[in-house]
Amino acid sequence: MGITGKLFLVTLGLAALAACGLTLWLWPRLARPGARPVAGRIGLMLAAQLTAALAVAALANDLFGFYTSWSDLFGVAPQRYQLKDSGGVQPGVNASQLHGGTTATAAPGTSHAPGKAAGDTLVTTTLVGLRSGITTRLQVFLPPQYFAPADTRRYYPAIVVDESADPGVSTLSSELMSSAAQPGAVVVIVRGDGHHPIPCVNQADAPTGELFWGQDLRTAVADAYRVRLEPAAWGALSSGSGNACALSLAVEDAGRYSAAAVFGPWRAPGSPATTGGPAWWLRNYPAPPSRLLLAASGASSQAILGPVRPPLQVTSTTGPTSEYAALDWLARTLANGAPQS
Numbered sequence: 001m002g003i004t005g006k007l008f009l010v011t012l013g014l015a016a017l018a019a020c021g022l023t024l025w026l027w028p029r030l031a032r033p034g035a036r037p038v039a040g041r042i043g044l045m046l047a048a049q050l051t052a053a054l055a056v057a058a059l060a061n062d063l064f065g066f067y068t069s070w071s072d073l074f075g076v077a078p079q080r081y082q083l084k085d086s087g088g089v090q091p092g093v094n095a096s097q098l099h100g101g102t103t104a105t106a107a108p109g110t111s112h113a114p115g116k117a118a119g120d121t122l123v124t125t126t127l128v129g130l131r132s133g134i135t136t137r138l139q140v141f142l143p144p145q146y147f148a149p150a151d152t153r154r155y156y157p158a159i160v161v162d163e164s165a166d167p168g169v170s171t172l173s174s175e176l177m178s179s180a181a182q183p184g185a186v187v188v189i190v191r192g193d194g195h196h197p198i199p200c201v202n203q204a205d206a207p208t209g210e211l212f213w214g215q216d217l218r219t220a221v222a223d224a225y226r227v228r229l230e231p232a233a234w235g236a237l238s239s240g241s242g243n244a245c246a247l248s249l250a251v252e253d254a255g256r257y258s259a260a261a262v263f264g265p266w267r268a269p270g271s272p273a274t275t276g277g278p279a280w281w282l283r284n285y286p287a288p289p290s291r292l293l294l295a296a297s298g299a300s301s302q303a304i305l306g307p308v309r310p311p312l313q314v315t316s317t318t319g320p321t322s323e324y325a326a327l328d329w330l331a332r333t334l335a336n337g338a339p340q341s
Helices: 006-026 035-064 070-074 172-178 206-224 245-252 278-284 301-305 323-337
Strands: 098-105 121-128 135-142 158-162 186-192 234-239 259-263 291-295 313-317
Touching: 006 035, 121 172, 121 206, 135 172, 135 206, 158 206, 158 245, 158 323, 172 186, 172 323, 186 206, 234 245, 234 323, 245 259, 245 278, 245 291, 245 301, 259 323, 278 301, 291 301, 291 323, 301 313
Parallel strands: 158 186, 158 234, 234 259, 259 291, 291 313
Antiparallel strands: 098 121, 121 135, 135 186
16 A cells, blocks of 8 residues: 555545544543543544544645655665765866766768768766765767857757666667767766666655756756756656656756656556656646647646646647657757757
């Protein structure tokens, strides 16, 4: 029985009602002097108050999403990433979060696709989060126009892809380097540490995830590359078989991510209305001014997100849709909303 399930709430509510009813029924029988009647009355009062308090606490948790699982409540969830206390963050050191790495550049004649432009660059590095303490591997794709002499002052939108928790994008980096069609954006692929996922904003240990996705990752990339920190310049991509983190970032952290795209049949684990998820968030909080793409999801936007209210904008498409089409939509959407100089 899940801590956020309706069955759990109903069970606690019925238990509280039963305890109150039992107290009213037995109280006249215990209304006499003596140690046993007094102990009985105390026990009934404690049982009624405890069950009522548990029911209220469970309802508050369902509404506000303090805990999403029993392991989260008792602090026994497995640690799936490297975490350390890094203390305060000194100004001007965000780029130092990126450590070492290698750079691969596509040269003329090495592409598998005709018409491939030279200059596509894939930087593989390690991010050590100064605020979250999370260490993870990154791959940063830079399009060929990034190095064009005429565009040295141009800023690019950034598209974040969580490969560690999304099997649907596991080949994205190699496909970016071998495809003739390139998105006009910096693509940041988060590979995790040993392919272990990093918590998203709606999962267990969400505060740590918020520090990573919202601050460490964005500040490190913005300091190292020509990417602005404005939310209009940041978006997220995932497949329908991922963990819905892309949608969660654009819905629940719209002050940092303004767009998200999900491509392919929707098979994200868990119910869309799971506590802390995008649908739950939209049901309990004002809609953000984000733009979302649901490409060939096989489900309506209402089935995934619930009722959509302005200023949130949702575009749904049908038919076969590739990750490139979703990337291109994100790049164009973000480029139209963010300054490029």
